[in-house]
Amino acid sequence: MNNRRSRFLSIMLISGLTFLYVPMILLVIYSFNYSKLVPVWGGWSTRWYYVLFESQDVWDAVSLSLKIALINATFATILGTLAGLAMVRFGRFRGRTLFGGMLVAPLVMPEVITGLSLLVFFISFKQLIGWPAERGFTTITIAHITFSLAYVTVIIQARLTGMGQSLEEAAADLGAKPFKVLTAITLPRLAPGMVSGWLLAFTLSLDDLVIASFVTGPGANTLPILIFSRIRLGLRPDINALATIIILFVAVCVAIAALIMFRQQRREEMDQQIAAREG
Amino acid sequence: MLGDQISTDQNATDRPWLNSDAEPLIRIRGVTKKFGEFVAVNNVDLDIHQGELFCLLGGSGCGKTTLLRMLAGFEVPTSGQILIDGNDMSDVPPYERPTNMMFQNYALFPHMSVEKNIAFGLQQDKLPKDEIEDRIHAILKLVELQDYKKRKPQQLSGGQRQRVALARALVKEPKLLLLDEPLGALDKKLREQTQFELANIQDQVGITFVVVTHDQEEAMTLSTRIAVMDKGEFIQIGSPTEIYEFPENRFVADFIGSANILEGQIVEDSADHVQVLTDIGELNIEHSQPVQKGAQVWVALRPEKIHLSAEAPSEPQPNQSKGIVEDIGYLGNSSIYKIRLESGRIIDVTAPNQIRPKSRSHGITWEDTVYLTWDPSSVMLLNK
Known part of the structure; x- marks a missing residue:
């Protein structure tokens, strides 16, 4: 019985890992494929990496995506933090329920609807006030900030609720004015939440295809738009090379994050040991 | 009806509340606090005098913490008035009140060392640097934590954290120190020991303490006077002996001891x-x-x-x-x-x-x- 269960568990584990990692491994392997046809193996080669480095459109798309992602993450974090503070720390104010609902709407709204509504918004504004004159970088950034803001707000709200108010009350009690409380206590305590919010907003923006496709204009291709349009024309191995570089980049980021978390955990354990020795 | 049995052998300095000429440090006049329909504190009056160690004692939900938070300025009375040292506190925010509070779970700033936690309040008053250092030194000596200046709160035991919290609240030399369940997070043995320490420190610094507690033993050992609270009202106010030996009603007789x-x-x-x-x-x-x-x-x-x-x-x-x-x-x-x-x-x-x-x-x-x-x-x- 026990044996059978453990075998069931190992089968589940292996198939889980297989579905997660084998596609990625295959992608990496095929990026070194000499053949021009993706499914046909033609021997080892790095030629697609050279092709990739020479294709200007790919690098334009990468730089546009990164620019949008950076600006988006920064603005979404600032606005999301402010929105979270308003929701959790400002008590009841007029329109609070409506505000809260609007904040989380992008989380539950299908992306196509968000994209479409933003497109309609940009078009009608262009007719009304002549802005935005052209769709592209600006409109995609605004659209991304709109929906990543919701995710950041949720993270900040959760963190603020979990933190409780007593530290801020203690600071006020010791004579700190509200702005000082915010900068000396609330924001340092929120920092981990803001970092996760920033990273999430960055990833969401880098990842987004649907909303960007709606609000983009001629010539402004983000990386997902570029890859997707290329794939419609048939798979090309230089995309595999690009994907491999992205996977490598993400893996390095994850490893660094894990290392930081491990260090922090160690430090907490050591603090606890010190405290226990004292007690 | 029983106060006169005790008052014969008292002197006015030890028991300032019996001296009708003395100006009380705190005057609470007809204070009510409602949360929606719920009445947390119901039309209470109270005078607390300079140098007292006053306990608000009652079960959970009796309004004792709400009253304390109104003294600190975190809650605004629905009606009534609080005067501290003759000044109306109605429109005074917490950061401008002559009070400091020791929080229930100490609320030490986890991203600051012991030293910085204590310095925080002094820095808000823009005191010169060397005075801040002198006062930190003196207060750490008082709570016997000189060797722990550089530690983070997480690196301290429960008893040490409690003393840091006390030091942080005392270092500003407030007119009034508010303590919310100061010993609640300590284990029994440590609590008994700390009770006496706390009373000793209060005696040394001469600051008026108002303590909220649900623990009657704590209230009895610490206080000069106790106010027994229930459902947002004072049931009886008196010295520990008065409360224990001369309860005015069944609630007090049953609740205390x-x-x-x-x-x-x-x-x-x-x-x-x-x-x-x-x-x-x-x-x-x-x-x-x-x-x-x-x-x-x-x-x-x-x-x-x-x-x-x-x-x-x-x-x-x-x-x-x-x-x-x-x-x-x-x-x-x-x-x-x-x-x-x-x-x-x-x-x-x-x-x-x-x-x-x-x-x-x-x-x-x-x-x-x-x-x-x-x-x-x-x-x-x-x-x-």
């Missing part, structure tokens, strides 16, 4: 005592205030004020009874006996275990017939 409470009727009223008929017989109670004959009253008898004996008293006493030991709770230093009287009522009696028993079976045991006697002055007459 334990008491056998009996219902009775006054059958005789003479100059210095009354006779009350209860279901355990007629009780003789020392009482000097006039009462109405035939009135319905309650009497309370503390378990430790009853004398328990296996032998019948040699001469008949005004207050005596006989019963059978129904149950014994052995606490080590004392034992609680549940005695079933002839009327069927069970009376609690506490007796100190003064003599170490010669064998494992001690004097009084289950099913023994025992005799109870008590002094007429020990019975408390309650009219509510």
Whole structure:
């Protein structure tokens, strides 16, 4: 019985890992494929990496995506933090329920609807006030900030609720004015939440295809738009090379994050040991 | 009605609340706090004087913490007025009040060292750097944490954190220090030790303390005065002795310590005592205030004020009874006996275990017939 269960568990584990990692491994392997046809193996080669480095459109798309992602993450974090503070720390104010609902709407709204509504918004504004004159970088950034803001707000709200108010009350009690409380206590305590919010907003923006496709204009291709349009024309191995570089980049980021978390955990354990020795 | 029994042997410096000329440090006038429909604090009045260690004592939800938070400025009274040192606090935010608070879970800033936690309040007052350092040094010496300046709060034990919190609140030398369950997070042994430390520190610094607690033992050992609270109101305010020995009503008699409470009727009223008929017989109670004959009253008898004996008293006493030991709770230093009287009522009696028993079976045991006697002055007459 026990044996059978453990075998069931190992089968589940292996198939889980297989579905997660084998596609990625295959992608990496095929990026070194000499053949021009993706499914046909033609021997080892790095030629697609050279092709990739020479294709200007790919690098334009990468730089546009990164620019949008950076600006988006920064603005979404600032606005999301402010929105979270308003929701959790400002008590009841007029329109609070409506505000809260609007904040989380992008989380539950299908992306196509968000994209479409933003497109309609940009078009009608262009007719009304002549802005935005052209769709592209600006409109995609605004659209991304709109929906990543919701995710950041949720993270900040959760963190603020979990933190409780007593530290801020203690600071006020010791004579700190509200702005000082915010900068000396609330924001340092929120920092981990803001970092996760920033990273999430960055990833969401880098990842987004649907909303960007709606609000983009001629010539402004983000990386997902570029890859997707290329794939419609048939798979090309230089995309595999690009994907491999992205996977490598993400893996390095994850490893660094894990290392930081491990260090922090160690430090907490050591603090606890010190405290226990004292007690 | 009982204050005059004690006031004869008092001097005004130790008990400033009895001196009617003294200007109280805190005046609470008709303060009510409602949360929606819920009335947390209901129209209370209170004066607290300079140098007192005043306890607000009550169960959870009695309004004690709300009252404390109104003193600190975190809650605004729905109606009424709070004056500190003669100044109306209605529009004064927490950061401008001459009060500091020690929070229930200490609320130490986890991203700052002990030193920086304590310096925080002084920095807000823009004090010169060397004065800040001097005061941190002095306060750390007072709470005996000189060697822990650089530690983060997470690296301290519960008792040390408690002292950092106290130091941080005291270092600004507030007119009034508010303490929310200051010992609640400590284990029993440490709590008993810290109670005396806290009272000593208060004595040294001479700052007025207002303490919120649900622990009556803590309140009794710490305070100069206690306000017993229930449902947002003060039930009784007095010194620990007054509260314990002269409770004004059944709630206080029952809430503070334990008491056998009996219902009775006054059958005789003479100059210095009354006779009350209860279901355990007629009780003789020392009482000097006039009462109405035939009135319905309650009497309370503390378990430790009853004398328990296996032998019948040699001469008949005004207050005596006989019963059978129904149950014994052995606490080590004392034992609680549940005695079933002839009327069927069970009376609690506490007796100190003064003599170490010669064998494992001690004097009084289950099913023994025992005799109870008590002094007429020990019975408390309650009219509510």
